[in-house]
Amino acid sequence: MKDVELSLYVQTMDRRSNKILARLIKYCDEHFGQGYKLHLVDLSKSTGQASPLAVPALVREFPLPKRQAVGDFTDINRIMLTLNLLIQ
């Protein structure tokens, strides 16, 4: 089990989603190193999967309890703060 496990839900892998993913990976690489796992869920391709009510959404799968953030992903620090994962 990794220290941190995240799921990023996007409607489709457009330019905006790519940017979010790139920012997220950069943040995780810098702050969690090898100790994280990131799932990407492209809702336009996955079927039958339980999806959030609104996207883009980032779910902290681990550490428990699960926590979910939705909205503007311009500032990754704010998202991490929301998910109690911010490391300064």
Added chain:
Amino acid sequence: MSMDEVRLLFVASSKEQMIAVNTLIHKIDTPHFRLDWVVDDQKALAHLDEFRHHIDVVIYTLADREKGMPTITGMLERFPELALIVLQDFEHPASAMELIEKGVQDVWQKENLTVAGVRDSILFARARQKQAIMLREEAHDSSLLKQRLNSIIHNDQDALLVVDQNGMILFSNPPAEKLFKRSAPELFGAVFGIPVTGPDSKPAAVTVTDDPGKHIEMSVTMIWWEKQKAWLCRLRDMTRYHMAQEMMKENEEKFQAIAAGARDAIIHINELQNIAFVNDAVATLFGESGASVLNKPFYEVFGRQTDLTDLVGQAWEGQQDQQKEIHIVRGDGSVLPVDISISAFKRRGKRQLVCILRDISERQRTQFQLMQTQSELKEALQSLKANQRKMMQMEKLNSVKELAGALAHEFAQPLQALYNYLHLIQTSDAHEVYFQKSREMLNRISDLTGSLKNITSLRKKDYLDSQIIDLFASSDPISFGNGTRVLIIDDEQEILETLIDIFNNAGYICRGAADGQDALEVMEMAEFDLIISDVMMPRMSGPTFFRRVREQGYEGRFIFLTGYEHPDEERSLMEQADAVIHKPVSFNELLSKVDSVLLKSAVKV
């Protein structure tokens, strides 16, 4: 009236009772009690109607239960903000309980009254009443508030969600149920996620997974909800706005592309008479630097362009769709002619102008060049006409030369005949005959001269050809003799005849033919040592005949007898013959040439 003052109305049953209570109350140090009193129930109610806001506590003396109870009920109903204490004149515990239940704050027994008891009872009654009022008011306010809030939330066009600190939905309004395609109970407790907005609380663009085609903007406010912090999320459908924006952007881009690509200068003047737009062609046309003129007053930027500002002024005054040719002054001071069209349109009800200017200097230059070319062409045409006249004169001259040649030929024939006759007169016995023929020949020359008098123009050359040349038609062939065999070919019958006579007299065996064709037929029947041929003949000319006989293997001598200068091609053929003798020629000369040709052939053999 101090805040600590407690105002009392005492409804007494007797004066003595009033004095007793007043004595008690006056013994209380703090707070200060102010006591009004009345002894009649009706007076009490009237007093309360008038001074209710100046009274805190009413002390009512209940003397007769039957009579007093309706008054107490009435007072409690009419003045709910007042604290009511009942002083019982009689002992009846069940009555006291009944009164408390009705809303009376305290019940005093006449016998048990003490200073401290009275004071505490009054103060508590007042405090409880205040509290009750406050609570009642609060309850009232809160129910109003709830009503208002519900009305706002339910009537809001946007979807509203209240989300707790863990991202769980606590509340949703009907538009939210519609947006998420779930009922309120289904949404309650569902995870929405902790809402995050953009920098400076800018609304976040989100996609609702059940309806991904919609553009949703989420704005978030922190609120208190059921005694805990929560987020109020407002989800607004911006799909139509986005579509409109995209369309506007597209239109804007289209317009920009058209304007940028246009060679005409485009100026858009807005309702404030400021420049709202110019394309690149404007700077090029006016020869100005690319300094931005956007949002600057039109009259300030183009003040020196009087033609332009005059027309724009007229357009502002409502003169529609101006189209004219004007002059503008360029940055370097030069003046440029332009075509201008000004059209007006309205944006948000306000008049706007669009000026389109086209540089027509090139057009004018082309027009000028065209005019120049036209005049040059005219000159060239005139000189061409002059040349043509010269050419015609030259042609005429050539014709005259040709005519002169033809005339020389025509005269050469009869003159040659005349020579021949003169020779025959000298050498033959038949003088009379040849003399007669010479006369005839002289007449012909005379006729020829007469005919020539009629030729006054070049067109008469045809006449000359047909009339004069026909005078000398072909002749019949003559008979053979012995000696050197000679074939004489000439279309002039007189010449042919005289030559045959002369050659026969000189000891040759002579035969004649009228032209080349005739001669070929003669040669099929006889062989010849010498052929003397004219050049110009009908049917087959001399040179053609020469070529043909050489081709057919004729090896004898060949002499051309001509009265005319010939084209190069014929001349080169003629030069291959043994001799070319020009008419007119004397017979002695002719015979000596013939002798020399024949001698050459004898030497060769």
